[in-house]
Amino acid sequence: MARVVRFHEHGGPEVLRIESHDVALPAAGEVRICVKALGLNRAEALLRSGRYIETPMLPSGLGLEAAGVIEAIGDKVEGFVPGDAVSVIPPISMVRYPAYGELVTFPASQVVKHPSSLSWEAAASVWMQYLTAYGALLDIARLGKDDTVVITAASSSVGLAAIQIANLVGATPIAVTRTSAKRHALLNAGAAHVIASAEEDVAGRLKEISGVEGIRVVFDPIGGPIFEPLTEAMARGGILIEYGGLSPEPTPFPLFPVLSKSLTLRGYLVHEIIGDRRRLEAAKAFILDSLASGSLKPVIAKTFPFEEIVEAHRYLEANEQFGKIVVTV
Structure with a gap:
């Protein structure tokens, strides 16, 4: 069992619930990640409130960015092993691959070994x-x-x-x-x-x-x-x-x-970038090189513990932040 964040109705931050669920082993081409930090995005508030480009079936998970340690790998996964420190590229569908949880499953093609110099909070703040x-x-x-x-x-x-x-x-x-x-x-x-x-x-x-x-x-x-x-x-x-x-x-x-x-x-x-393999690879190379050199450096506005996900969403919608809001798990 692992804790995940879901909502059973559209509305404000208060509709978010922390629930315990079994997380299936990764299928072929997927990895399961033990999450250390989540990056918050306005898209998640829009999905939660029913105003996003994607319409979920309820109850639904949510979340586009996470960083953590690979806990298990599925068949046909190459280049990753359990114990690798990784961050995830935002999926096309956060309903299919939600990031808000202690354990999450993502396609290996959406997972990146980020520079070791990054903290978990910074690594969760990169890709979106x-x-x-x-x-x-x-x-x-x-x-x-x-x-x-x-x-x-x-x-x-x-x-x-x-x-x-x-x-x-x-x-x-x-x-x-x-x-x-x-x-x-x-x-x-x-x-x-x-x-x-x-x-x-x-x-x-x-x-x-x-x-x-x-x-x-x-x-x-x-x-x-x-x-x-x-x-x-x-x-x-x-x-x-x-x-x-x-x-x-x-x-x-x-x-x-x-x-x-x-x-x-x-x-x-x-x-447009995430869905085009050639363009995504060029973007990843530029970003990873620039992170490693220090030319790009995520700015963290505020960090909340996982238990305060509702308060984190309230802060997100208050428009007071300067940089990224991060939730630690």
Whole structure:
């Protein structure tokens, strides 16, 4: 028997329950992991509340990221043995392969031996944020040293990963955050400029920073009214990559900036990278090399024990964190 987290109805954090269940031995091509730490993501809160792109049958497990020790391996698994320290790449379906548990089963193809220098908390904070940022900025936008990139929701784990990746390739990251409360922390995290969207003229500040060239790349999980000032400051031929929909307000289509500047507005899910073996291998190599060299370093906002999973989800939805929320098991 092992403890797992499940929910029997959609709702707020309080619907999460810790239950004891038998965990089956891994099937062919799978490994079973004794979990040491979990990384929390907004997708899990969306699944729990019934607003995610995947619709679970209830009761359902959840969770996209974990790190721990391989406890058992199934047939036809090569390259892993019991005792290996590993982290998991987010599955396409967290309903099929939920990560919130003391023991979890994952396909071996979704498991990575991370650098030994990483703590369990850091290892559980790697793959969702860095794969999301890598896929958008490097695989799709081809961000380079002459680029300026706008990163909204910049204090999130993905936002901080995007700042690190931008700096790694020599681009100039502009962090957009709601208020100035996190300005100094974002500058210390590597942002070249910080804009407080609730306190400043976003389009005006972006134009002031970028000059006549404008912004070529925008990386946004918010949508809503911010689309208009973002596109107003973009360069001709620029690309806005949208990977979320955090704003409760309608998202206007900025017709005239899109037409006059030949802009690309591009929807993006990290599943594009995870589901393409060639692209995933390239992303893994980049991320693992950069973690080993210290060029990429996960930022941990706060750590909760497994027994406080409800409180961890409440903190996730309070939007107070700077970086990744981790649960230790």
